[in-house]
Amino acid sequence: MTMTATTDETQPLLLRAAATNNPAAPNAIGAGGSATTAPQSAADSESTVVDFDPCGDPDNPLEWPAAFRWSVVLMLAMTAFTVTFTCISVVPLANEIGRDLGGDARSKAASVLLVTIWELGEAAGPLLIAPLSEMVGRYRVVNTANALFIVATLLAATSASLPQFVAARMLTGLAVATNVLSPAIVGDIFVSEQRGGALSLVFLAPLLGGAVGPAISGAIAERAGWRAVVWLSAALAVLCELLFLTFFRETYKVTILRRRAARLARESGKPFRTEFDGEEESGGGSGGLGRLRDAMLRPVTVLAGSSVLVIVCLYGSVCFAYYYVITVTLADILRDVYHLPPVQAGLCFITVSLGSAVAVFACNRSLDPIYIRLRDANKGVGQPEHRLPVAIGGAFVMPATVAAYGWAAALHLPLPALLASMAVLGAALMFTMIPLMAYVVDAFGLYSASAMTGVIVVRCLVGTFLPLTTAPLVDNFGYGWGFTVFAALSFAIAPVPALVMRYGARWRQKSEYTRDQ
Numbered sequence: 001m002t003m004t005a006t007t008d009e010t011q012p013l014l015l016r017a018a019a020t021n022n023p024a025a026p027n028a029i030g031a032g033g034s035a036t037t038a039p040q041s042a043a044d045s046e047s048t049v050v051d052f053d054p055c056g057d058p059d060n061p062l063e064w065p066a067a068f069r070w071s072v073v074l075m076l077a078m079t080a081f082t083v084t085f086t087c088i089s090v091v092p093l094a095n096e097i098g099r100d101l102g103g104d105a106r107s108k109a110a111s112v113l114l115v116t117i118w119e120l121g122e123a124a125g126p127l128l129i130a131p132l133s134e135m136v137g138r139y140r141v142v143n144t145a146n147a148l149f150i151v152a153t154l155l156a157a158t159s160a161s162l163p164q165f166v167a168a169r170m171l172t173g174l175a176v177a178t179n180v181l182s183p184a185i186v187g188d189i190f191v192s193e194q195r196g197g198a199l200s201l202v203f204l205a206p207l208l209g210g211a212v213g214p215a216i217s218g219a220i221a222e223r224a225g226w227r228a229v230v231w232l233s234a235a236l237a238v239l240c241e242l243l244f245l246t247f248f249r250e251t252y253k254v255t256i257l258r259r260r261a262a263r264l265a266r267e268s269g270k271p272f273r274t275e276f277d278g279e280e281e282s283g284g285g286s287g288g289l290g291r292l293r294d295a296m297l298r299p300v301t302v303l304a305g306s307s308v309l310v311i312v313c314l315y316g317s318v319c320f321a322y323y324y325v326i327t328v329t330l331a332d333i334l335r336d337v338y339h340l341p342p343v344q345a346g347l348c349f350i351t352v353s354l355g356s357a358v359a360v361f362a363c364n365r366s367l368d369p370i371y372i373r374l375r376d377a378n379k380g381v382g383q384p385e386h387r388l389p390v391a392i393g394g395a396f397v398m399p400a401t402v403a404a405y406g407w408a409a410a411l412h413l414p415l416p417a418l419l420a421s422m423a424v425l426g427a428a429l430m431f432t433m434i435p436l437m438a439y440v441v442d443a444f445g446l447y448s449a450s451a452m453t454g455v456i457v458v459r460c461l462v463g464t465f466l467p468l469t470t471a472p473l474v475d476n477f478g479y480g481w482g483f484t485v486f487a488a489l490s491f492a493i494a495p496v497p498a499l500v501m502r503y504g505a506r507w508r509q510k511s512e513y514t515r516d517q
């Protein structure tokens with residue numbers, strides 16, 4: 001899917017804001033250009049601004065060979081596959097892991113927590129990973145996060161108790177950098193008109209991991225136990241990290257230019273800087289720790305300052321949580337109701353990813369044409385709300401599919417009926433989430449990076465705790481009426497995309513982050 005933002009998301013948020021308000025851009029020195037001074041202030045009147053050579057610069061990630069840039073995309077996709085495989089592969093094994101590590105075999109909540117605790121760690125990670133990548137570059141953050149991911153996965157594989165396994169899973173979720181940095185890295189190395197294909201590949205990789213993870217884990221666990229599955233995840237993570245250490249290069253423009261300025265300063269003995277360093281100085285930067293603190297607080301500030309983001313964020317988070325509500329119950333249903341062995345049960349998880357994949361391709365083909373049609377009908381003025389028609393359809397399909405899933409299990413309907421409800425649910429989830437993400441990018445423009453970080457954090461928190469209500473509902477009401485409660489909640493919030501499409505333009509004017517200029 002092609003999602004074009006109004007600003008370059010590869011640049012630091014507040015620095016771009018300052019640069020936008022400063023029309024007097026300084027002259028710069030490129031790879032082979034001549035040096036010119038840029039007296040923006042008395043403090044840096046003797047320094048020279050360093051930039052990429054507009055006539056061609058081998059250090060500019062946008063000008064790297066296409067084959068190398070696509071190899072970076074493949075590495076990102078492989079890492080995204082590994083992350084999702086590691087997360088989802090334990091889903092059908094949660095009960096077995098809990099029993100083996102001394103957990104209460106009767107506690108369904110403990111088994112659910114083994115799966116969803118990942119999201120709690122992943123809620124905290126973006127708040128640190130994103131700002132650090134703007135301070136020290138993508139290369140260091142990606143490789144450090146990958147190394148931490150490997151260590152946490154090894155801890156999970158060698159856990160001797162249930163609390164150790166849960167803590168290791170949370171640490172593994174904390175170390176996931178792909179959700180935050182993959183779109184940014186794609187933005188670093190592709191111009192906006194070329195990002196759609198790369199982003200689609202990165203987005204499809206987790207669906208593949210979610211599809212084959214349970215199937216592979218069921219087959220391996222049946223023969224070698226659940227620890228062999230976690231060891232396989234660790235091996236995949238090590239392979240990804242070796243590829244990153246060997247082939248990956250720094251893609252972040254700011255870091256590359258700062259290194260160039262430092263090198264030129266050492267060689268010439270004269271002061272060099274980048275335009276971003278100048279903006280920090282003129283903006284009264286308070287040092288590395290101060291910038292890190294401000295960057296970590298920025299998503300909270302943007303979220304608190306926009307009611308429409310709060311509404312969209314909460315709605316999308318509840319929809320996303322239904323994925324875990326389904327997956328944490330599916331293993332029990334397939335075992336207790338349909339009496340399937342682990343291998344066949346694992347294969348059934350593929351249906352959710354198949355439905356999701358179909359929806360991804362459909363969104364990729366439909367979102368932009370719908371947007372263009374609505375824009376033309378609006379006298380050529382495009383609005384973020386024009387991204388939402390597909391989400392309206394997905395919102396009203398989801399309640400029926402959630403209820404159908406529960407009643408298929410409760411009434412012991414044929415297995416294809418259960419799998420069909422799962423496939424439709426996966427499609428409805430993508431038809432809802434992808435337009436909402438496109439809406440956030442379009443509506444928040446300059447602030448979309450911070451807005452998306454806020455969305456990810458809230459989504460992960462809801463995805464951690466809402467599925468914990470599944471066991472009490474099923475125990476008290478059964479699968480049919482228990483999932484009818486979830487369906488009723490889904491139906492109650494289903495009008496949100498339609499309301500945002502109808503009134504969102506008016507609501508956006510109340511926030512400084514989404515107000516039309």
